[in-house]
Amino acid sequence: MAIPIYYSLRSALTRKLTTALTAAGMALVVFVFASISMLAEGLERTLVDTGSYDNVVAYRKGSTSEIQSSVARSQAAVVESLPEVAIGPDGKKFAAREIVVLISLKKRGTDKPSNVIIRGASGESMNLRPQVRLVSGRLPRHGTTEIIAGTSIARRFQGAGIGETLGFAMREWKVVGLFDAGATGFNSEIWGDSEVLMQAFRRPVHSVVVFKLKDPASFDAIKAGIESDPRLMLEVKRETRYYADQSEVMAKFLRVLGTSLTIIFSIGAVIGAMITMYSSVANRIGEIGTLRALGFGRGAILTAFLAESLTIGVMGGVAGLALASFLQFFTVSTLNFQTFSELAFTFTLTPEIAIEALLSAVVMGLSGGLLPAIKASRMKIVDALRAG
Numbered sequence: 294m295a296i297p298i299y300y301s302l303r304s305a306l307t308r309k310l311t312t313a314l315t316a317a318g319m320a321l322v323v324f325v326f327a328s329i330s331m332l333a334e335g336l337e338r339t340l341v342d343t344g345s346y347d348n349v350v351a352y353r354k355g356s357t358s359e360i361q362s363s364v365a366r367s368q369a370a371v372v373e374s375l376p377e378v379a380i381g382p383d384g385k386k387f388a389a390r391e392i393v394v395l396i397s398l399k400k401r402g403t404d405k406p407s408n409v410i411i412r413g414a415s416g417e418s419m420n421l422r423p424q425v426r427l428v429s430g431r432l433p434r435h436g437t438t439e440i441i442a443g444t445s446i447a448r449r450f451q452g453a454g455i456g457e458t459l460g461f462a463m464r465e466w467k468v469v470g471l472f473d474a475g476a477t478g479f480n481s482e483i484w485g486d487s488e489v490l491m492q493a494f495r496r497p498v499h500s501v502v503v504f505k506l507k508d509p510a511s512f513d514a515i516k517a518g519i520e521s522d523p524r525l526m527l528e529v530k531r532e533t534r535y536y537a538d539q540s541e542v543m544a545k546f547l548r549v550l551g552t553s554l555t556i557i558f559s560i561g562a563v564i565g566a567m568i569t570m571y572s573s574v575a576n577r578i579g580e581i582g583t584l585r586a587l588g589f590g591r592g593a594i595l596t597a598f599l600a601e602s603l604t605i606g607v608m609g610g611v612a613g614l615a616l617a618s619f620l621q622f623f624t625v626s627t628l629n630f631q632t633f634s635e636l637a638f639t640f641t642l643t644p645e646i647a648i649e650a651l652l653s654a655v656v657m658g659l660s661g662g663l664l665p666a667i668k669a670s671r672m673k674i675v676d677a678l679r680a681g
Contacts, residue, residue, distance in 0.1 A: 308573065312605055315569045318562040319609025319657050320616070325558060327617035327650040329551030331640040332625070333544045339638035340540040343478040344532030347379075347509050348421055351502040351519060351529045358539060359393035360410075360634075363498040366390075368525050372502045377515045379505040381420065388504035389418040392487050394494055395634055396461045398450045407626075407635045409446060411461075412479075413487030413500075421503055425479050430455045430470030433486055438493075440485040441470040445637040449626065453483065462493035478536060481626070481637050503532065543627075559657055562609075566661025570602050574669045581669055591670040598666035599659060606658020610651045617650070618642055 344350075351372050352362035364372075369390045372378075379387040392413035397406045412418075419425055419432075433439035442453045447468070452459045459466045466485065474480040487499070506512060516529045530538070574581070581594060620640040627636060 308569075311569050311572065312608075315562075315565050315661075316605050316609035316612065318565045319606055319654050320613035322555060322558040322562045322657065323610050323613025323650045323654050324617050326551055326555040326653055327614055327642070327646055328620055328640065329547055329554070330646045330649070331617065331620060331642050333547035333551070334643055334646060335625075335638045335641040336547070336636070337537065337540045337544050338641050339476055339636065340478050340536040341533055342424070342476060343474075343536040344534070345422065345424075345505075346531060346533050347505050348532035349504055349506060349512065349515065349529050350532050350535045351504070351525075351527045352500070352535075354520075354526050354528050359391075359500045360395060362393075362500050364390070364500065364502055364527065365498050368527060369499055369502045371522070371525060372504065372519065372527070375504075375515060375518070377506055377508070377511050379507045381417070385417065386504070387417055387421060388502060389415045389421055390487060390499045391415065391418060391501050391503060392491050392494070392496060393500040394490070394496075398453065398459070400449055401451050407450075409450065410482045410634045411440075411490065412482050412484045413490035414484045415487045418484070418503070421505055422474070422479060424477055425472050425474045427470055428473045430468075433469055433484075435486055436489060437486065438464050438466045438489060439469045440466045440483050441472050442468050442483045443480040444471055444473050445480040445624070445626075446483055447471050449635075449637070459483075462490075464493050476639060478539075478636060481635060555653065559653065562657050563661045566602055566605060566658060567664060569605070570598060570662045570665035571668075573601065574598065574665050577669075578672065581672055582674055585672075585674040594672075595666045595670035598669050599662050602662020602666070603655060603658045606654045606656075606661070607651070609657075610654025613654070614647055614650050 350359075351364065352359065353364060356362040373386050373388045373390075381387050394411050394413075395408045396411055398409050399406050416435075427441070428444065430441070433441060440459070442455075447453045447455065453468060455468050455471050457468050459468065468483075472479075472484070474482075491497070491499075506515070512531060519525055519527055519529050584594060584597075617640075621642055624637055624639050626638075
């Protein structure tokens with residue numbers, strides 16, 4: 294014979310203060326776990342969405358980022374001439390030679406500097422990235438020191454707003470437009486003319502060559518051809534994979550940090566739940582004896598106390614997850630360990646993160662209630678009635 298579920302719910306709600314404190318401890322653990330998981334997910338989503346599946350990035354073998362890569366003009370010309378490269382309506386190849394460098398800018402409202410990516414773009418760069426849209430001003434004129442900034446950069450850094458001027462590479466650069474790249478890494482960049490930037494930074498080579506495939510299914514063939522060509526010494530990746538790799542180190546660090554903190558905090562939460570349930574058992578010895586005398590078996594007593602502990606865990610899990618969900622309205626910026634540049638992104642809550650967070654609350658609830666429930670189920674009827 295099973296004890297009704299409402300009995301466990303009523304028992305948990307009878308001790309409002311201790312139940313609330315125990316649930317709050319579990320809510321804190323779930324909040325920490327969910328928030329750090331959302332942070333890692335947001336970072337990965339931002340960089341993965343930066344690329345397009347049809348685009349391919351060619352870069353120097355062994356380099357781990359665009360900043361470390363170098364592609365000579367002769368190498369770029371060979372890549373652009375490949376028959377697998379798509380051709381636009383105007384008859385031009387869908388390929389762009391780009392230079393990527395870091396500069397240090399001061400944040401608005403503070404003198405604290407941070408690294409920002411400057412991307413030297415060519416004529417097809419924006420056509421290759423349909424997610425990049427000019428939202429204010431105009432595009433830079435070719436051959437000038439005019440630049441456009443991502444909206445995220447314009448909000449956070451001094452001199453990056455439209456009409457303002459930035460000084461770097463011994464020149465003055467005027468911001469003539471702002472672009473919005475959505476929730477992608479491009480929103481944390483500044484773009485200018487690639488040839489002008491190469492001269493200003495005294496770089497004789499490009500960083501990467503980006504091109505669109507005529508047929509996305511031909512990627513394996515063009516990859517084998519480029520990487521086996523002794524003239525090039527280049528590697529290629531789909532743009533989505535390339536930018537996903539940029540988040541690997543940072544995302545792994547965040548996930549390890551989140552797991553470690555969750556384990557540490559959950560120990561305290563489990564101990565708190567255990568104390569609460571032991572107190573519940575001690576205060577209801579007579580009640581336990583009465584239930585046994587009415588015919589409820591040890592299994593029913595064990596299940597009832599586990600259900601009570603589980604109820605507290607679920608309450609804490611739902612509360613912690615609800616609090617963490619509000620983080621999606623905030624944008625954070627941090628240093629990407631892979632590129633050493635500032636990257637802005639949002640917390641991202643996925644169904645998988647929600648399920649994992651709630652499961653952690655369930656595990657904490659069951660772990661904290663198991664020993665007290667076993668103790669309650671093993672009480673002898675006579676001893677329980679006498680003590681009660």
